[in-house]
Amino acid sequence: MFARSFTRLASRQTVQAVKARAFSTAPRAAANARWTAVAAATAVAGAAYAYNVQTPIQANSKSLAGVKGTETERTFIAVKPDGVHRGLVHKVIERFENRGYKLVGLKAVVPSRQLTEEHYADLKSKPFFKGLVDYMSNGEAPVIAMVWEGPDVIKQGRAMIGATNPLQSAPGTIRGEYCVSVGRNAIHGSDSFESAEKEISLWFGKAGELIDWKRSGSEWVISNN
Numbered sequence: 001m002f003a004r005s006f007t008r009l010a011s012r013q014t015v016q017a018v019k020a021r022a023f024s025t026a027p028r029a030a031a032n033a034r035w036t037a038v039a040a041a042t043a044v045a046g047a048a049y050a051y052n053v054q055t056p057i058q059a060n061s062k063s064l065a066g067v068k069g070t071e072t073e074r075t076f077i078a079v080k081p082d083g084v085h086r087g088l089v090h091k092v093i094e095r096f097e098n099r100g101y102k103l104v105g106l107k108a109v110v111p112s113r114q115l116t117e118e119h120y121a122d123l124k125s126k127p128f129f130k131g132l133v134d135y136m137s138n139g140e141a142p143v144i145a146m147v148w149e150g151p152d153v154i155k156q157g158r159a160m161i162g163a164t165n166p167l168q169s170a171p172g173t174i175r176g177e178y179c180v181s182v183g184r185n186a187i188h189g190s191d192s193f194e195s196a197e198k199e200i201s202l203w204f205g206k207a208g209e210l211i212d213w214k215r216s217g218s219e220w221v222i223s224n225n
């Protein structure tokens with residue numbers, strides 16, 4: 001009951017935020033506020049959902065990135081603001097679902113500069129770092145943060161995404177199909193087990209925001225006989 005009214009409240013807030021967006025002519029500052037409202041509503045809905053489910057993946061799980069090399073391996077995938085603006089979220093989800101991977105975490109986030117800088121900490125010395133952080137965190141669109149689970153999902157996820165520079169991405173990969181610029185390459189995917197662990201913890205925290213569930217028919221997707 002408590003969770004249901006929370007969910008109703010959250011969806012009302014989302015509808016209001018979306019309506020506000022549809023009718024407003026206000027510039028960027030207001031856009032930031034609107035996306036923050038959408039993100040807040042999504043977070044509340046997420047909390048209500050987590051309240052309802054049986055087995056969230058909790059802080060005391062051995063590893064948020066699952067067990068490397070097994071069907072519980074997990075990766076962090078994010079559709080970046082340019083991908084969101086261009087309506088590519090469903091295409092990314094479709095590709096991972098079609099492949100047989102399982103979605104165990106999903107939310108819309110307007111990341112703070114601090115979160116973005118931490119996420120891209122290894123690029124701090126690069127000339128494009130400030131621009132990258134600005135564009136990821138300016139709130140013109142959220143980042144759609146996801147955690148996907150399944151066999152070899154970290155390496156296969158990177159292969160599905162394609163090379164960092166879309167002009168070098170193979171046709172058929174996400175970047176090779178939808179992007180032409182390295183500064184607007186639509187999507188991020190963890191590049192190692194250690195990165196997946198760090199990034200899942202950074203974006204989803206350790207408080208059980210990932211959901212442990214069994215995909216119906218999974219035996220038709222994963223088996224070595």
Ligand SMILES: Nc1ncnc2c1ncn2[C@@H]1O[C@H](COP(=O)(O)OP(=O)(O)OP(=O)(O)O)[C@@H](O)[C@H]1O
Nearest residue numbers: 123128132163164182183184185187188189190191
């Ligand atoms: N030369 C560049 N100019 C502008 N932006 C760049 C450049 N190189 C990388 N970037 C941006 O920084 C991001 C992180 O770069 P990195 O080298 O870690 O590549 P990646 O691991 O393929 O990308 P991501 O971490 O986003 O999945 C790239 O996705 C891209 O958006």
